Amino acid sequence: MSLRLTVEDVSGVFAIVPTPATPDANDPDATDTVDVDETRRAIRALEDAGVDAVMLNGTSGEAFALTPDEWRTFTETAADAADEMHVLAGPTTLNTRTTIERAEFARDVGCSGLLLGRPMWNELSPDATVNFYEEVADAVPELGIVAYDNPGAFKRKITSWDRLAEIENFVGTKAVGLGPAYWETIRQIRAADGDMRVLQMDAYLPAARSWHSDLPLVCWSSSASCGPSPVLAMMDALEAGAYERAFDLSERMAWSFETFFPNGDMAAFGRHTPAIVKARMREAGFLDPGPVRPPNPMTPESYLDGGRESGRRWKEVVAAVEETDDAAATR
């Protein structure tokens, strides 16, 4: 059986996309809230712009807030809309069996891989985490699995990379943060027999290169759904070893993020991620995410303002980057 998303495919820009929502989607009585047309349009636009993959239902993609039917509709729509681009479904649920059922659905509708978090009602120990990933990986050997490592959502950071890297179709992890725990991830992966890659956050990637110059260039990017050109330009610059250009783009991104995380507080951000992310995306205008689905997080207006300002700034970065590209193109 050939792996649809191989380790080598984990390269370039992996865009985090929202699950576009119909206007009534914040109503607890609403059904069929997936905006199918906008989903198709957004996926196409990302592929046309040159991103390498989309990752569907993590926190920003409201994995938790969709009904089972909506989850299937969205996954199938996205898989269908993509042409060559890899589509990683997000089948994280409260248990192994429901997740496997969704993973099989994702496989059957043409997804290449999974962005896979963990059951989080009870915290999984390191042993239980490895066991969980093994059981899902066994069930869908055709799909490449990228761990969704989010300690805020899943109550604990993943730490057993040496054992996870040995799983045949475990091809990567969406990294969180920089510093000692991140360095340890790299260390363990290098020490292990297996093979997997670390997807760093877009604006962290130039920084991360300062410690490991030889890592494959791959990032995850929620900002790509605000317009992918700055991230794509940054990847080109890194590829070319053009550090000043990469740093310049990274600095512009950081400027956009300045108002994104409320007071720099990740716990507050964690309580309101989809609401802030959607406010940002809506303002940036690359796609229309629609409203957040219940439970209503009752997000403070100041947090939404921060998200919107972040979106305005990103839009400005996009304009500057595309102007430069145009200028370059006409030279």
Next chain:
Amino acid sequence: MSLRLTVEDVSGVFAIVPTPATPDANDPDATDTVDVDETRRAIRALEDAGVDAVMLNGTSGEAFALTPDEWRTFTETAADAADEMHVLAGPTTLNTRTTIERAEFARDVGCSGLLLGRPMWNELSPDATVNFYEEVADAVPELGIVAYDNPGAFKRKITSWDRLAEIENFVGTKAVGLGPAYWETIRQIRAADGDMRVLQMDAYLPAARSWHSDLPLVCWSSSASCGPSPVLAMMDALEAGAYERAFDLSERMAWSFETFFPNGDMAAFGRHTPAIVKARMREAGFLDPGPVRPPNPMTPESYLDGGRESGRRWKEVVAAVEETDDAAATR
């Protein structure tokens, strides 16, 4: 519309039951893992013994580990097996809409109320918690809602009791712990216009009476599924103001709990609750809980041993209580 589970009904022993599992239920490939016959038998046995209500799918009831189909099978079976006894379904899921759909199912198959936790992928703020309970309560006004307040599972303690108590069909909360936060719950409920009751843990109830002598006598009890007679006897003693008898029973329960929580560490217990609870119940022999469902928590053998020893001790307590009762009966 008349409320099926009223505040006044929140009285006596509310048993926490497991979801009895077929022998293969720990296999990630298993389907239809609800042991329907054992479910029916256990519910009947509890009602016959005199418990006042059963609460279905919290953590011990593996709410998170059931497939949607299994959840419905179990809820319907339990509702059907009970005669006069109240049945509170456990429709906690990752979002409001799926929870409402389950709550409506529970209502339609004859449940009286809900034991209701919160979406826990993202931590809900106090405002978001109130909003969530309001939205579910609005959807099933016929059902009495008991909050499942579990900070380990749902990432934060409920604190806005004054606002929750005002929800018409919000009739109680499964309390966690003793001390200042518990006292504050009582204070807020008393200060609020609304009306709701606090279900204390069985072995904590005599203790809790030392601070509030006038609270209605009601407890939740997972131990009831190891044999309810000690808890029922304790409630009788408290009702009669027979403190020494109540204390004696409370002390025997605490002896059983001594090996139940691994090293007294609630975080460790939280990572392995269903596995330890089921090991205990199996050993006590009142019902057969079957194996735990995936994700496999990879529970250390010493934790399971502690659960089994706790079950053996509870069985001993049951025997002593029933012997006393028999002796009393033949006098």
Next chain:
Amino acid sequence: MSLRLTVEDVSGVFAIVPTPATPDANDPDATDTVDVDETRRAIRALEDAGVDAVMLNGTSGEAFALTPDEWRTFTETAADAADEMHVLAGPTTLNTRTTIERAEFARDVGCSGLLLGRPMWNELSPDATVNFYEEVADAVPELGIVAYDNPGAFKRKITSWDRLAEIENFVGTKAVGLGPAYWETIRQIRAADGDMRVLQMDAYLPAARSWHSDLPLVCWSSSASCGPSPVLAMMDALEAGAYERAFDLSERMAWSFETFFPNGDMAAFGRHTPAIVKARMREAGFLDPGPVRPPNPMTPESYLDGGRESGRRWKEVVAAVEETDDAAATR
């Protein structure tokens, strides 16, 4: 060498006292802020009222906020003021050697024992905790050591009771909380060869008896410094097996505590303990604690109001108890 505070001496009411402060003590320029006269008066009053021991410098006693000179002045004054009553000094500092130096001073001025917390700049592991207690215990074999187990202050709960109980002059622990971790403390102590006692909080003691009827009757009480009669009356009632009387007193205490912990939030209380405790004591009027010493915790006025209301309520409880006693005395 004979132990001054033996395990058998750990019995009755161990009062937590403040370090009475001169009116300017909240000024960062102030020196010699111990109100020596009030210290002497308060210690005498507590002994005259019948408390069995005083414990000097924990959190309420502002161990952290005193200059080294002030600490010695206070310790010596208290030791000197007490007649038969046990005085436990509070030599907790940032390191072992400074703590030993203070412990030796306490021994030399006539203290019987120590209320001993841990260095808290870096969290001590269980092994390091045992080692620390061993080293201090070795240095002052004449003194009985009572652990000050405060996870908020010292970053981690003590868990290795089996090993601590084996230390010759380790005679007790100031307990925190009820429930599994508390039960585990009792379990470990019983299982160990050594001998030590658990000092439960005053208002928790009747509750704690519901699980362990045979434990020696001893409590710590910060409320005793608001007037010890309710606590003394409660101990008498428990001694006599008069549960209803004990419960009645416990319920009155809990009523006083209702406004003491801000919104029942122990973390908030922990940031402001001395300020709230002193506001309460000042209002109760049994002694004059004076202002809090720097660092100024910038306590919200509503927290202080809660402390004052708690003090007013305690004063009311004292009046009711003493009236009953008077009535009894004249019968």
Next chain:
Amino acid sequence: MSLRLTVEDVSGVFAIVPTPATPDANDPDATDTVDVDETRRAIRALEDAGVDAVMLNGTSGEAFALTPDEWRTFTETAADAADEMHVLAGPTTLNTRTTIERAEFARDVGCSGLLLGRPMWNELSPDATVNFYEEVADAVPELGIVAYDNPGAFKRKITSWDRLAEIENFVGTKAVGLGPAYWETIRQIRAADGDMRVLQMDAYLPAARSWHSDLPLVCWSSSASCGPSPVLAMMDALEAGAYERAFDLSERMAWSFETFFPNGDMAAFGRHTPAIVKARMREAGFLDPGPVRPPNPMTPESYLDGGRESGRRWKEVVAAVEETDDAAATR
């Protein structure tokens, strides 16, 4: 009054030094454990090598473990040994007044500034944190204050940079980490009227430049006490805009850190910081830190091994850098 350590002085390499200890310093009976000769030698060696400042008693400098006398001896010795180099004393204690007394001593013996943490027995709220820094700053207006922001030690991250930056002699902060909270620090400082600088960790500085190209170049470095040449070379490279050289050095540093933080776990590192740091420094051989002082952290041997391996690697980096320099010098 002129400020001894101005904002402009916060530039270059600020070395974290240990408090060199006599061979018996791990004995709870030891006194006068400061190895005065080695202190003098190490300070001189650092200044001769070209570091811009030394920071004395944070966690690695065992601020908590020194007796008051030892603290004074060490501070005076270091101030005296330095010629032009800035010396920042570490007067963090459990309260404001003792800290001010030490700050005044530091000023009187010729220190330029303070590396200042917070009282940590009770967590200080943001308001209390600002108040504390204001009170100390007021007491020693001649000294430049650098905040020691260590959430592990002081229980909470500093967040009110806008208000701290307005304190006249508050000139900088020892940063912890990268990412949103760090970005927020920069954002607040820029938005505030006042003026202060952020000292980033050595191996993080190239990374940090990827987001803020215009920040003054300054870092703190504990590794400098393992031999400062790699850090000095990195600063030169950054100054010159030689990114590849800076990245190359940063990568070598990260390789040394790979085994420094046990399993990448910062909480574990926090329980054993001085022991691991000293093991590393001893192995690197630039100075002799001596043993750790009590409390004995009972550090697992594997953690010490990681520290030693990290020291060996650093020594290798030093050799490579100095060889390059020699080669350059002879060209």
